[in-house]
Amino acid sequence: MSVTVLFLGPLRDLAGVPQAEYPAPLDWDGLLAAVPPAVAEQLREPRVHVACAGKVLSDKADLAAQNGEEVALLPPVSGG
Amino acid sequence: MARLTLETPADVRLLDSGMSVGEALAAFNAVHPDAGGIATFLGKVRPDDDVRVLELSHYEPLTLPGMRDLAGEALKRWPLDGVLVWHRIGVMHPGEGIVLVAAAARHRRDAFHAVDFLMDYLKSAAWLWKREKRADGWHWVEPRAQDFADRNRWE
Numbered sequence: 001m002s003v004t005v006l007f008l009g010p011l012r013d014l015a016g017v018p019q020a021e022y023p024a025p026l027d028w029d030g031l032l033a034a035v036p037p038a039v040a041e042q043l044r045e046p047r048v049h050v051a052c053a054g055k056v057l058s059d060k061a062d063l064a065a066q067n068g069e070e071v072a073l074l075p076p077v078s079g080g
Numbered sequence: 081m082a083r084l085t086l087e088t089p090a091d092v093r094l095l096d097s098g099m100s101v102g103e104a105l106a107a108f109n110a111v112h113p114d115a116g117g118i119a120t121f122l123g124k125v126r127p128d129d130d131v132r133v134l135e136l137s138h139y140e141p142l143t144l145p146g147m148r149d150l151a152g153e154a155l156k157r158w159p160l161d162g163v164l165v166w167h168r169i170g171v172m173h174p175g176e177g178i179v180l181v182a183a184a185a186r187h188r189r190d191a192f193h194a195v196d197f198l199m200d201y202l203k204s205a206a207w208l209w210k211r212e213k214r215a216d217g218w219h220w221v222e223p224r225a226q227d228f229a230d231r232n233r234w235e
Contacts, residue, residue, distance in 0.1 A: 008139055009209030010220040054141035072139055078221040079136070079167065079208030080123050080179055080199060 003065040005031070006072045007039065011048075014038040024067035028060060031071070042075065049074040086111045089162040090151035094144050096170045099177045104164060108182050112161040115184035119191035121199055127174035133213040136169045136178070143207040150201050154183065157197065158190040165198060167208065200230045 003026040007015040015036055022034040031050075032040045042048050043060070050060045051072040057063060065071050084100075084107040091108070101122055109118060125134045138144075151165050161184040168178050179202060183194035202208075203223075210221040 006139070009137065010211075013220070051139070051142060056142065070141075072142070074139070074142075074207065075209070076223050077204065077206060077208055078210040078223050079206040080203035080227075 001067045003067070004070045005035065006070065007035075008072055009075045009077075011039055011042060011073050011075050014042065024065065024069075026063065026065040026071065028063045031063060031065075035073075039073065043073065047076050083107070086164065088112075089155055089160070090148065090165065091162070092144065092147045092151050092165045093167070094138060094147070095166060095168050099166060099168055099180055101177055101180055104166065104180060105182060108162070108164045108184065112184035114186075115161045115191075116186045117188040117191050118182055118184045119188065119195045120180070120182040121195050122177050123179040123199070125172050125174045125176050125178060129212075130214050131174060131212045132215075134172045134174075134178070135211050135213070135218075136167075136172070137209050137211075138169050139207050146205070146207055147202070150198060150206070153201075154194045154198055158183075158185065158194045160185045160190060160194055163194060163198065165202070167202065167206070169208070197234055200227075200234065203227045204231045 001024045002021040003024045004021055006019045012018050050057050052065050053069045084103050086107050147165055151163050154163055164182040166180040181195050181198045183191040185191040204227040211218050
């Protein structure tokens with residue numbers, strides 16, 4: 001029973017790993033408590049978004065990841 | 081060599097190896113024979129700041145669907161025959177192409193606007209992360225305030 005959390009872009013460096021498994025179900029408070037403190041600090045910034053099961057959440061605090069789902073932590077982008 | 085086949089009205093791709101610009105534009109031109117004009121933009125790795133290598137990463141479930149939505153939005157906003165939106169991912173060197181955008185339209189102004197719009201959103205809203213390798217190691221590229229200001233022109 002676990003949720004896969006992906007650390008994308010610069011969050012990967014802060015986490016020290018590209019992804020981690022945390023116990024399911026996983027909500028917003030659980031996520032903040034589970035990830036390394038440096039990542040949790042970034043997650044609280046409005047410019048960092050969270051996707052669950054392939055959908056970007058309009059409100060991160062609504063996170064409710066179930067067993068087997070993938071959560072992606074999305075820092076500010078820099079394409080082009 | 082098999083001829084490149086493009087989807088219409090929008091051909092949207094993430095490419096993990098070299099981008100053949102001439103071939104892409106020839107195919108885009110061929111697939112839109114009724115267009116009065118085609119505007120294109122090629123973004124390249126700038127050969128300055130001692131950047132040796134640039135790497136773009138993406139997130140499979142979001143990046144390409146987001147680019148498709150963006151292409152659809154351009155087609156809604158302007159009367160276009162079609163658009164091409166290609167973005168490189170992976171490792172690139174100075175001088176190499178990162179992004180290729182083209183718009184075909186009956187009249188040039190619509191094509192120019194669509195390409196400008198697509199680039200502003202690709203820079204600041206597509207799910208892509210860029211880092212550069214310089215003499216002292218890797219550095220993540222932060223979005224610039226100008227990138228957001230450019231995008232806000234369209235809202």
